[in-house]
Amino acid sequence: MDYDEILLDAEERMDKGVQHLREILRGIRTGRASPGLVDSMRVDYYGSPTPLKQIANIAIPEPRMIMIKPFDPGSVKDIEKAIQTSDLGISPSSDGKIIRLAIPPLSEERRKQLASMVKDKAEEARVSLRNIRRDANKSATAAEKDSTLTEDEMHKLQDEIQNLIKTYEGKIDEELSKKTEEIMTI
Numbered sequence: 001m002d003y004d005e006i007l008l009d010a011e012e013r014m015d016k017g018v019q020h021l022r023e024i025l026r027g028i029r030t031g032r033a034s035p036g037l038v039d040s041m042r043v044d045y046y047g048s049p050t051p052l053k054q055i056a057n058i059a060i061p062e063p064r065m066i067m068i069k070p071f072d073p074g075s076v077k078d079i080e081k082a083i084q085t086s087d088l089g090i091s092p093s094s095d096g097k098i099i100r101l102a103i104p105p106l107s108e109e110r111r112k113q114l115a116s117m118v119k120d121k122a123e124e125a126r127v128s129l130r131n132i133r134r135d136a137n138k139s140a141t142a143a144e145k146d147s148t149l150t151e152d153e154m155h156k157l158q159d160e161i162q163n164l165i166k167t168y169e170g171k172i173d174e175e176l177s178k179k180t181e182e183i184m185t186i
Contacts, residue, residue, distance in 0.1 A: 010136035021125040122176040
């Protein structure tokens with residue numbers, strides 16, 4: 001791999017890591033209703049785990065209510081089962097056609113637990129960035145040994161990789177503080 005390929009690969013992987021963290025954080029409950037809480041939840045639909053957003057319409061009619069209307073009314077029981085087995089901590093109520101999820105206000109203890117969980121997820125994302133940096137630095141060293149890069153180019157590449165990780169760690173910190181604030185505000 002040459003200089004640009006190594007750098008581009010590292011940047012793409014770091015960006016995917018931050019995007020993955022955003023997706024995980026969307027599914028963490030706050031005090032208000034959000035489609036992100038349930039849209040990526042997997043439902044056993046005809047024997048295959050399917051994201052909820054592919055088999056139902058998700059709406060927010062009130063600030064503390066999520067309404068799920070399945071495209072196939074026969075899947076209501078499967079969706080209810082998936083919600084009950086999830087870690088949301090919300091019991092669904094159904095009239096046979098529409099499922100309603102009432103989002104209760106969070107207790108202070110639960111807010112702290114969720115904030116701690118968000119912090120752990122952010123740390124996992126940072127670890128993945130460090131692994132990407134390690135792999136990119138190994139590729140740079142290998143390219144220098146193969147005479148694809150000069151020693152100066154290798155050091156410059158490693159510096160750019162370090163700058164990339166600082167940038168993406170800043171994005172992770174930004175996501176962490178945004179979600180923590182969202183959880184802790186009433």
